[in-house]
Amino acid sequence: MEAVLPDPTRFAGKAVIVSGAARGIGEGIAERFAAEGAKVLLVDVIPEVVETAARLGQVALVKSVTDRDAGEVMAKAALDAFGRIDILVNNAGIGGSKRLMESDDALIDRFLDTNLAAVLRVTRAVVPHLPRPGGRIVNISSIFGITGYPGTTAYAVAKAGVAQFTRQLAGELAPEGILVNAVAPGLIATPMTTGHRQNALYTRLIVEGTPVERMGTPADIAGPVAFLCSEDAAFVTGVVMPVDGGFLAARHGKI
Template structure:
């Protein structure tokens, strides 16, 4: 983890959060940031490594696939037992490795839609009755691939576009209850899920060299904006899908 600067370790004192997909990568960094700022966190992941991550942070882990039929109920029950309340829900869990539509079978379509989209709806639906009102926060992790086209990622991109629309839809429904719903749309972030793609020459040229900041993002680059959206500094922000992408949606680098 990068050295943490520029924030108070008391900003989330007394707050609780659920972070899915928290064993490593972006989810681990989000959980780390919340804990560093005083929150108590339930880390959820199918990967058993989530237990080691939670031990490192002094928090609670739940080994669970977000696609399981009872995932929402288990997450809520564990959170209420360990944390006593739920202030923040971060829907981060997801999978990569999509293909062109003509190379995508029904099983792969179902995997992407269930893991990257439908699970968010079901888990959020389960959490809502327990989410703090007013002041609750829901932060979804979408993708820049859900905001613009990129060939060869059809099922993934469609699911992530659904996450963006889910965010806007839910913001309208929950705003009167004092619950804010926003999303982050990461660009290329250095995680185990993107390692293979980063070695692809075309991907390197288009998505990394073509980024104005000319670098791959780090998980901490996502954790900071998530913490902002969960904080009181974002009290008048809801329904926003914030790209955190090194500028690639704004402008392709001129040397391409």
Template sequence: MPDPARSHGKVAIVTGAARGIGEAIAERLAGEGARVLLVDLLPEVEETARRLGQVALIRSVTDRDAGQAMADAALAVFGRIDILVNNAGIGGSKRLAESDDALIDRFIDTNLAAVLRVTRAVLAHLPRPGGRIVNISSIFGITGYPGTTAYAVAKAGIAQFTRQLAGELAPEGIRVNAVAPGLIATPMTAGHMQNALYRRLMVEGTPMERPGTPADIAGPVAFLASDDAAFVTGAVLPVDGGFLAARHGRV
């Protein structure tokens, strides 16, 4: 159960928060007492924020000034920023031979470069000590999966970015960690679930024999953003129902 006092008084920015994993993260942090700026390019983020009693910003993370816009909005409303959750991203990559320049650029920019730019802009406003950054990587950034080249490379970059930044910022008292989800049932993965090969490899290959839910990711993110993880930095935590540990279903 969420601890309603664990993030009390903290201010968090959550990107990609209109629905799916980002919505669940925002809801969990708000439920633990945080004030949250929900950021998404989808207008429905405003309805999500209203439901949670929080604040929305309609913005694409790929805008070059998106990070500064987020920082300005959070500071204007809440007066501070304690937590940044880099969740926004896209799926639906292809094999390298089928990936044109536009596709490669889109995945690398949205899923990797935008995270660096947003973090750079928000970083100046995080408290020292006490700032927390949680990035969303993927198990496909840890292990290979056919037909996901640009996506997987970008998510592997997020994992390394997490480790790199954790080392740089630890002396300043800022912790940087990542969660690497496995198969999570969201609007982004709904189409893939209709693919027989994908279901066989991902669902039947997950020892817990089910997809995860957005709430399954929100809990670990809230932990990494909390004082309960005070000595945790540079970690990339797989949350995948056992997929990486033992990739098989019922024997």
């Protein structure tokens, strides 16, 4: 199947903030928006984000979303660079969780702060700058925020929180013309999932259990994110969209 070519004018004149954009899913999302005419602020704690942004001809900000002033700093950087903010994509997050009884307080705090609380704080700071109507927010959740999988407790709880935050905020902001949705990726081939993809049990349960019989790519996530921010999704809000190759709908093992 041929790839769908980006529309170079779909987001012309729009300004987008993408967190966790140095590589992986965030890089793919930033690349898609740039290819469709948007101006993009790529944010990441990893300095590599500067190189990624330069390759895309966009603007970088080295900043951790867990900093208490992250949202304000991100908003100011986008406003200084573009004069506006139309779209916020909360993608930054960490992986590598454990079973509950193996999770100390530091691990629990780190996952809840990075993968959930930071999303609330950053969004709170950016929302006042979004256009009314027309603002868009897309949060990156996970299929593990929808279904259980052993050994991912703090991660899964945080991503479930992102899903509920999406629904909650959609109800609060829709009357103002701001739409809020989320994408819940399945297994995506990124640097963050390298360890999982080398685990035989994980591969058997997740990769072989995916009906389309392959892992996803960052581009597989970037397309749905772009759709949710487009006028084609003008009547869509509060949705948590699985993008998982059919895993949640009809997971199966090899027959």
